[in-house]
Amino acid sequence: MRKLILGLAILIGLAVVVDFGAAAYSEYRVSRALREGGELSSDPEVTIHGFxxxxxxxxxxxxxxxxRAQGVRADLISNTTLEATLNGVSIPASDLIEGKVHKVPVDHIGGRLKIDATELGQLLGIPDLQVSASPADKSDGTGGSGGSGMTTTGGGVVLTGTVTIGPFTQKVSVKADLVLDGNQVKIAASDFYTGGDGGIDVAVPEQLKATVLGLFDRYIDTRQLPFGVVPTKVSAQGSQIVIEGEGDNVTIDIDQLQRP
Structure with a gap:
């Protein structure tokens, strides 16, 4: 009986090892296919769940x-993070083994495009830009651009950075709205923020206020969302702007991921 139990334990152990090995190989094949089809600079992280x-x-x-893919160029931003959660993915085993993953039917896709403060600052021409959820929208008591768990519920964000207009150079904080406008996200500065929770209390000359606010305005093209999903939400999370979208019954054409 001991030998039988030991033998069964060994078989189960081998089965688990083989299963994880097969999963790892499949994840590698999918990752390589995505890198080649999407012209990525590195292999994206791929995790196949389920045992x-x-x-x-x-x-x-x-x-x-x-x-999850990092270092992806989106619009004029050279370094973003793309994430996708795929549910109900159909890929024949033979295609995975042979590396012939081309068209992949998926029941549901949730995609996210993450832009951190540094990259957004380069886009706006404000190198020291900081991003945080507006105080009224924070889900907890953390503060500052590096806080965790901060998620806007109404599309508000506070942007802080140093701007220069002629002889005027000053670090300011502005309140801005994050708005979905078709397939674009609009960042629209609405007013200066001088609150005690991360705001900069500085006097901006009246004649420069509109110009300074305009430096924080921007449209961001969302066509780089994973697998062409339609944007449905944009928010400030921690020090990032996160654009999210969903899609049902989608067929992913790996060979055409870079198609506009």
């Missing part, structure tokens, strides 16, 4: 796959 993996592979249907 056992082998049964999913035999069926050619995967419950949940998560993808």
């Amino acid at each position: 056992p993996f082998i049964t999913q592979a035999i069926d050619g249907k995967y419950k949940n796959i998560e993808i």
